[in-house]
Every structure is written in structure tokens, then in C-alpha cells.
Amino acid sequence: FTVNFTMTNLxxxxxxxxxxxxxxxxxxxxxxxxxxRVLKNTSISPAHTGCxxxxxxxxxxxxxxxxxxxxTYRDNATTSEFNRIKVYRELSKMTAGYTELGPYTLDAASFxxxx
Numbered sequence: 001f002t003v004n005f006t007m008t009n010l011x012x013x014x015x016x017x018x019x020x021x022x023x024x025x026x027x028x029x030x031x032x033x034x035x036x037r038v039l040k041n042t043s044i045s046p047a048h049t050g051c052x053x054x055x056x057x058x059x060x061x062x063x064x065x066x067x068x069x070x071x072t073y074r075d076n077a078t079t080s081e082f083n084r085i086k087v088y089r090e091l092s093k094m095t096a097g098y099t100e101l102g103p104y105t106l107d108a109a110s111f112x113x114x115x
Contacts, residue, residue: 004068044087049074055068066110084114087113
């Protein structure tokens with residue numbers, strides 16, 4: 001499944017778009033850690049295997065940085081079927097209504113989970 005949101009307090013720079021820059025790699029690592037930590041506290045936790053931040057890009061509105069992550073989970077008989085709505089609601093509770101993720105301030109209207 002994918003998770004997308006905009007970090008309004010992370011000024012977008014060209015370095016963030018360069019996947020080999022130190023700033024891009026550090027930001028992706030930070031966001032990955034925070035997403036994985038939050039998802040470990042959701043109903044998908046037993047099956048969650050990790051997230052990868054695929055891209056950092058300029059936000060459509062303002063100076064923030066948008067990001068797209070792909071998160072994976074094991075799909076087997078012992079885990080329940082992935083429920084995008086349930087995970088979305090659980091993430092709302094753990095991000096103060098889609099507005100906070102660690103040091104990042106999020107645009108709640110940009111937060112999206114697909115599945």
C-alpha cells in the first residue's frame with residue numbers, strides 16, 4: 001500500500017529531489033523510521049514489514065515537501081485482510097489528525113493511504 005503526505009515545515013530544495021544527496025537520504029531515513037514506528041501500533045502491525053520512501057518532491061501548495069512511500073506487509077492466513085480505511089483512521093489518531101509525524105508538521109488535507 002502507499003502513504004502520501006506533505007510536510008509543511010520541510011522547505012523543499014533541489015537537494016531533496018536528488019536521491020543520492022545527503023539531505024535526501026537523511027530525510028527519507030527519518031520519515032521511514034517514523035512511518036514504521038507508527039504503523040507498528042496499528043492493526044496491520046503483525047504483518048507490517050516496512051516502508052520505503054520512494055520520492056520527495058515539491059508540494060503542490062506552498063513551500064513544503066511532499067512524499068510518497070510504499071509500505072509492505074505479509075499477506076497470509078494468520079493476518080487479517082488489509083483494511084485501508086481502518087489503517088487510515090488509526091494513523092489519524094497517532095498523527096494528531098494527520099498533522100504531526102515526529103518533527104514534521106503535516107498538511108492534513110494531503111494525507112492519503114491507498115491499498
